[in-house]
Amino acid sequence: MLIGLFVASAAGLAAWVGAGFWFKRGVEEPSYSVLSNDGDVEVRKYAPQIVATTEVEGDREAALNEGFRRLAGYIFGKNRSKTKIAMTAPVSSTPSEKIAMTAPVAATALEEGKFRVTFTMPPGYTMDTLPEPEDERVQLVVQPAQEVAVLRFSGWARGPVVQERTTDLLEWVKRHDRPALGAPTLAQYDPPFTMPLMRRNEIWVALQ
Numbered sequence: 001m002l003i004g005l006f007v008a009s010a011a012g013l014a015a016w017v018g019a020g021f022w023f024k025r026g027v028e029e030p031s032y033s034v035l036s037n038d039g040d041v042e043v044r045k046y047a048p049q050i051v052a053t054t055e056v057e058g059d060r061e062a063a064l065n066e067g068f069r070r071l072a073g074y075i076f077g078k079n080r081s082k083t084k085i086a087m088t089a090p091v092s093s094t095p096s097e098k099i100a101m102t103a104p105v106a107a108t109a110l111e112e113g114k115f116r117v118t119f120t121m122p123p124g125y126t127m128d129t130l131p132e133p134e135d136e137r138v139q140l141v142v143q144p145a146q147e148v149a150v151l152r153f154s155g156w157a158r159g160p161v162v163q164e165r166t167t168d169l170l171e172w173v174k175r176h177d178r179p180a181l182g183a184p185t186l187a188q189y190d191p192p193f194t195m196p197l198m199r200r201n202e203i204w205v206a207l208q
Contacts, residue, residue: 067117079131
């Protein structure tokens, strides 16, 4: 059931990729340390970070499209101070200037017909310095430090491939007796014009 929901979220996430809003060049990634490597699985420790997140109900593709629109609206200036959070500009220490958004953009299935879409905010910002969203459905949340099991793969993140790689990661988690926290997440790093063999996709599972 959980894997099926996740595959559904992956299908919906493809819609925002097709919109062509996100360009990788100049986009930072959240900092992390590698704790271990075991074949295709890497265990990372992420520092605390702030994410912009929204939860959407409805048909999977419509829900994921709506979630992306809400968050894109926030970073492109739909906030109380009209600040644009540009995906390709340098990180800035002043809220009035453009700043870079980090990669990846992630989607997690919460339950049947409900999805969470998340953008990670760049380093150097706090809850006090990030602009307040105008849309009350968009929330800024401090995500605590966490350990995450990650399985990376290339190509297009489509249903059968995502399901297979998600199964592989969940089997690794079970085999190593590392209880998972919540549902798996699909993280994507590349714009739609990237060649399949050059694309970077990851399945994440937070670990207890």
